[in-house]
Amino acid sequence: MWTSTSGWESQVTWAEGSENAPRRIGLVEDHESVAIGLAAMLARETDLDLVLTAGTVPELLSAADGAPKLDLVVLDLRLADGSSPEDNVRALRDRGIEVLVFTGADNAFLVRSAARAGVLGVVRKSEDVPTVVAAVRRAASGEQVVTTDWAAAIDGDPQLSDVGLSPRQEEVLTLYASGEKASRVARLTGLSEQTVNDYLGRIRQKYADAGRPAPTKTDLYKRAVEDGWLPVPERQPRG
Numbered sequence: 329m330w331t332s333t334s335g336w337e338s339q340v341t342w343a344e345g346s347e348n349a350p351r352r353i354g355l356v357e358d359h360e361s362v363a364i365g366l367a368a369m370l371a372r373e374t375d376l377d378l379v380l381t382a383g384t385v386p387e388l389l390s391a392a393d394g395a396p397k398l399d400l401v402v403l404d405l406r407l408a409d410g411s412s413p414e415d416n417v418r419a420l421r422d423r424g425i426e427v428l429v430f431t432g433a434d435n436a437f438l439v440r441s442a443a444r445a446g447v448l449g450v451v452r453k454s455e456d457v458p459t460v461v462a463a464v465r466r467a468a469s470g471e472q473v474v475t476t477d478w479a480a481a482i483d484g485d486p487q488l489s490d491v492g493l494s495p496r497q498e499e500v501l502t503l504y505a506s507g508e509k510a511s512r513v514a515r516l517t518g519l520s521e522q523t524v525n526d527y528l529g530r531i532r533q534k535y536a537d538a539g540r541p542a543p544t545k546t547d548l549y550k551r552a553v554e555d556g557w558l559p560v561p562e563r564q565p566r567g
Contacts, residue, residue, distance in 0.1 A: 351400065351465075352379050353399065353401075353464065354425070355378060355382070356382055356387075356388050357402075363381050366402065366430070367381070370464065376461070384411065385416045385419050389420075399426070400427070400467050401426070403416060414445045417447055421445070426448050428449055436554075439556070448473055449472055451475060452475075491538045493531065500513055500528065501557060504524070504528060505549040505551075540554075
């Protein structure tokens with residue numbers, strides 16, 4: 329048996345695997361209480377073994393070197409190291425490890441970012457124990473975990489009318505609504521400024537047709553946040 333320990337953030341034990349061995353699960357989570365909670369949820373599951381917990385993806389990958397391959401990593405979206413969900417998911421999948429998002433799901437931008445990178449699903453931390461365990465079991469077997477949050481990440485907020493933007497229109501909207509001028513958007517996308525303005529006109533028309541008018545740049549910003557193309561603004565603490 330091989331062990332590596334570095335505080336609660338990084339603990340792993342493993343033995344040689346077999347066909348009947350439990351699925352090996354990793355967890356990337358920087359809140360100790362959540363890590364302890366998931367460990368307790370999985371402790372009685374003979375087919376699931378939480379073998380590694382780390383506070384960041386690089387920590388987990390470093391600790392996993394030389395160990396049997398993980399079947400799944402359960403990933404929190406908001407980590408103290410400021411890493412992006414998309415980068416974290418890609419780093420894990422580049423090592424052949426599937427990912428299940430475990431989150432409060434309070435930020436559509438972060439959930440959508442992870443979904444785009446190819447996670448198997450999204451499960452809320454507020455779900456009951458049987459739901460969380462079932463989600464981990466399915467994902468560890470390589471199956472998609474289809475939930476309302478997963479659908480929202482792919483399709484946008486189900487309570488909002490879909491405007492059906494093309495990928496190019498989404499790119500233009502994201503850049504322009506984030507504060508870039510049309511001329512700058514043109515340079516970043518390789519389009520002419522006139523084409524960018526044409527795209528913006530079509531985007532505004534699509535939002536108007538969907539009953540979500542966006543005549544101003546501020547309105548476009550609001551729509552981009554609603555649809556998860558831009559992050560929800562963080563509230564700054566009062567100094």
